[in-house]
Amino acid sequence: MTELYTEAIVLGKEKRGDIDSTVILYSKSLGKIRAFVKSARKITSKLSPHLEPGMLVRARLIQGEKRGGNFQVADVLSEERYKEAEAVKMLRFANDMTAEGEEDIRFWQALKLLLKEKRFDPPAYQLLLHILGFSTQTASCNRCHSKKVDYFITDEVLFLCRPCSRILNIPEEKAISI
Ligand SMILES: [Zn+2]
Known part of the structure; x- marks a missing residue:
């Protein structure tokens, strides 16, 4: 597993299973990626409020073994939201x-x-x-x-x-x- 920090813009968000989500990010370091957000749809999720479409974020991602994929959002902070x-x-x-x-x-x-x-x-x-x-x-x-x-x-x-x-x-x- 490797860890990386990147700026990104949230392009979209999709449901995954009962409580998780996948976000589509356009990131500075990796271009467009999909990243798993564990328990994103629980009301207590700390990550979810920062991962709405149109948000400019700084994210810490964890990449699994599979090359070029398997990202998970470990931490994220939004700076701005473009929603017009x-x-x-x-x-x-x-x-x-x-x-x-x-x-x-x-x-x-x-x-x-x-x-x-x-x-x-x-x-x-x-x-x-x-x-x-x-x-x-x-x-x-x-x-x-x-x-x-x-x-x-x-x-x-x-x-x-x-x-x-x-x-x-x-x-x-x-x-x-x-
Ligand atoms: Zn024409």
């Missing part, structure tokens, strides 16, 4: 667009800064997409090939112009304005 709708949307984007166990310090730094400064505008998403390897400069609409791209659709990983987005009836919460 735009922040929730950005956190969902971060969750959808990243794979577990791939550390990316640039993505971490950008995500943390954008949340802190409440920047949820197209340039903010252009920056995140750029770090993830998508060029919004050279992108064209996946449907009509127009060079005027207005949205990135996270679910489908595609770029669309505004008219095509309307034709395809893409719900607003799934479309990132770029």
Whole structure:
């Protein structure tokens, strides 16, 4: 077993068994990981109040034998919580667009800064997409090939112009304005 400290943002939380939880964290040191939170759903849990989605935390994690997984939250302290709708949307984007166990310090730094400064505008998403390897400069609409791209659709990983987005009836919460 190894122990490590990292800053992280809580992307999500899931029930596990009757009283435990699993949290999805985007961490500075390890990228996206899932971590077990023992007895998280007991009213006496000291960890749980610090592990709500949107919280910026400092966590002490214990990693089991299995390489690249098996994390457990041993201790955690929240510093801030980002819960406005735009922040929730950005956190969902971060969750959808990243794979577990791939550390990316640039993505971490950008995500943390954008949340802190409440920047949820197209340039903010252009920056995140750029770090993830998508060029919004050279992108064209996946449907009509127009060079005027207005949205990135996270679910489908595609770029669309505004008219095509309307034709395809893409719900607003799934479309990132770029
Ligand atoms: Zn189009």
